[in-house]
Amino acid sequence: MNEFELIQELRNGNEQAFKTLVETYQDMVFNTAIGIVQNVQDAEDVAQEVFIRVFRAIHSFKGESKLSTWIYRITTSCALDLIRSRKSKKRFAFLQRLFGENNEPIYEVPDFNHPGIALDQKENAARLFKAIDQLPENQKVAFTLHKLEDLSYQEISDVMQTSVSAVESLMHRAKQNLKKILEKDIG
């Protein structure tokens, strides 16, 4: 089944087509999500949400870009939504601590160990991921798609619906910011 046929079958509500879609793209979606949200359980939740959105919105997919580009776009959007929701919960929990009777300490997320990193690089990679987490959203997305998903600047510009030069600028600023954060961390 080629991409066009797959899309047609998905629009017809064909369950087998949906299963094919999930099996084809689940690793791509999961790995992109894990790079951005930096948590395996959250990445699975994001990946599920992505396919639900794809299923619901397949009729609005115009076919102007590749299916994978569209799915990457939904994945980064869902992942960023989760991060924003996490930050809101953290702020709310902090306010509750200030004004409420709940004196429990706020749970701090431990350093992220990506399962795909070699054992001897885990410590350094954890520091890098911590730094990536502090980047602005656009830089985080561009850096993750390029370094973890090996997408070219052209492909990233299609996903982010921006120009190649804008992606180059985002990557440059991301690297500069990461170096600053890491140098500060090293001391």
Place this chain on the structure above:
Amino acid sequence: MKKQASTKTDEIFNSIEGIKRIPAPDFFYTRLKAKMLARQTGGETSPPAIPTRRILRPAYVIAFLAALIVFNLVSLIKQNNEENVAVNAEPENSQNIASAYHMDDNLSYDLNQ
């Protein structure tokens, strides 16, 4: 020292070179279908159709509260000013009533004399 830090930074930067793609969790499709079915039957709440999350962002909430406080202050000040005007206007009102009943020229006192 600076060179050492730079080398360390490069080392950290390169730690994700050759990162392996990890497979999606086992039975991913099965769990996905279960989630979709739960949402269809109303067992699990789906994300809200109205973007309430955006409205509840701290910046919007604080701006709304600030606007509410300013509105209340302006109303209070305006109310105070109106009360002051009413108090000052009282003698004038009394004068108008007195003149309507011809009591402003103290005629009754003259008559009594």
